[in-house]
Amino acid sequence: MIEVSRSTLITGLAIDKDGKKNDIVTFEVLNTSEAQPHNQSGGAPTTLYTSEGDSVADLERLNEKLERQIVTSHNQIILIDEDIAREGLSQYIDILQRSRYVREDVTLLITHDVPASRLLKVVYPGNMYASLKIRSQVENYHERWGGVPISQLFNYTQATLTEGNSLILGAITATGDPQVSQNMDSVKSLVPKSTILITGSAVFREDKLIGFIGANDTRYVNMIRNQLSNTSFAVPIADGKSAAIRYKHWDTELSVVMNGDVPHVKIHLSGEGQIASILGDVPLDEVTGFQQVEQAADRYLADQVQATVNKIQTKFGVDVFGFGQHLYRHHYRQYLPFKKDWNSAFVRAKVDVTASVRITNSDLKTSRLKKEPS
Known part of the structure; x- marks a missing residue:
């Protein structure tokens, strides 16, 4: 049993590598009081914590920095840096896919030209937190125009087990000033200081990233599929x-x-x-x-x-x-x-x-x- 008053929700996860080839995982932790419209006081709806280790399993020591018990079942998005994706996803996805607390419908995306953690640092008007915004953006873009594939943890599993079908996942990047965009004052501007841009698809051979295709080609792939x-x-x-x-x-x-x-x-x-x-x-x-x-x-x-x-x-x-x-x-x-x-x-x-x-x-x-x- 987990007491609600002593727990905190992980809503987003970003996986990068540092210069020493260590894994760096950035967790988006929900600030429940600021995420509710009637309780907002002007603070950030989420807080980001970073942990470093040799594998994803070693990165579960988040309580070194966080006092509450961590609940991962509400995680909505997993962002993976393209350098990690080129080396292979299996060692990172395996622990997530086999966990009973991670849902199969969590959105799985590859970041292009920017670190994965960069996308969780962008703040938005209305106190919408990054993981919710990105997931909603991907789903609506697929539904209304088709420029991104259905990109969930389940699709990775399906492509791995299905004969004669290679994996593609959604590709995403960020534009603008990363230092300014993570400040809450940036949402007071009429012009966004930073935006999240869906660039199309990441193409894989087995579990290794081999390149990207644009949104237009992605649309035709979705059409054929x-x-x-x-x-x-x-x-x-x-x-x-x-x-x-x-x-x-x-x-x-x-x-x-x-x-x-x-x-x-x-x-x-x-x-x-x-x-x-x-x-x-x-x-x-x-x-x-x-x-x-x-x-x-x-x-x-x-x-x-x-x-x-x-x-x-x-x-x-x-x-x-x-x-x-x-x-x-x-x-x-x-x-x-x-x-x-x-x-x-x-x-x-x-x-x-x-x-x-x-x-x-x-x-x-x-x-x-x-x-x-x-």
Whole structure:
């Protein structure tokens, strides 16, 4: 039993390395009185404590600095520095994943170009603490635009145990002045002194980070994996003009078969959307106008997805799309000879992408303003 009055909640965790290659873990500890709106007195909603050791297990001596019993079950986010991720995640994730007190839905992110602890030091208006803000930002960005993958501790476990599927996790960084942004006075400014920026995805070979892809490519990866809910595209149409389409329904059909030692992948993308804005003289009061936009969207999406697949094949050589997993589930005998090194087959894959976009209606209430010739 843990007495509430003698305990404190860990809400965030950041793992870095120092110059001596020791592990440095920064804990975000909730200041309960300041986290409640009716009890705020102007203080920080959380306090950060740092512990150093040779492994994550050695870093549980936080009571050297903290008087209360530590409760880790409310931890919302784990941030891991990219240098640690390049060496391998397994030794750090193992103790967290096997702990009965750490939930599988905790958000797991890789920090890019900044130390992991830097992101927990940014303060926000309304006394929102960093871990809650980052988690909410990641979830909303994935839901509304798709520029970051679903990135939880469970996804690490799933990618480790699943055949023919490599790991990707969300990538995040911070901009601005780190010294000013950790001061509570910084929230009084109209312009944020520092912001948290989601940069896309971190790509892994087994448990080692091998590089990053941007938010746009991440969106197409999510699309192929059938993990895209809503997004928007600026589709080029005739004469250098474009139409902005907001998609609300999306579905991806995969077909993966082996032809000798070469995987043949067919991807068919289908979705529904609305025209949010348009530049150009496309008659949206006629069926032909909608058909013109739909055909342009079909070509654009097929080309963009094809380019993303080619980039992943040539630059990283790991199957983050789940083509191998699909082959494993539907044609196990074809997958079996490549089980030990599916990625070597993935880089040879021939991929054909088609798209079918249906424009249901337009959000524009009038036709384009155009003065009639006199």
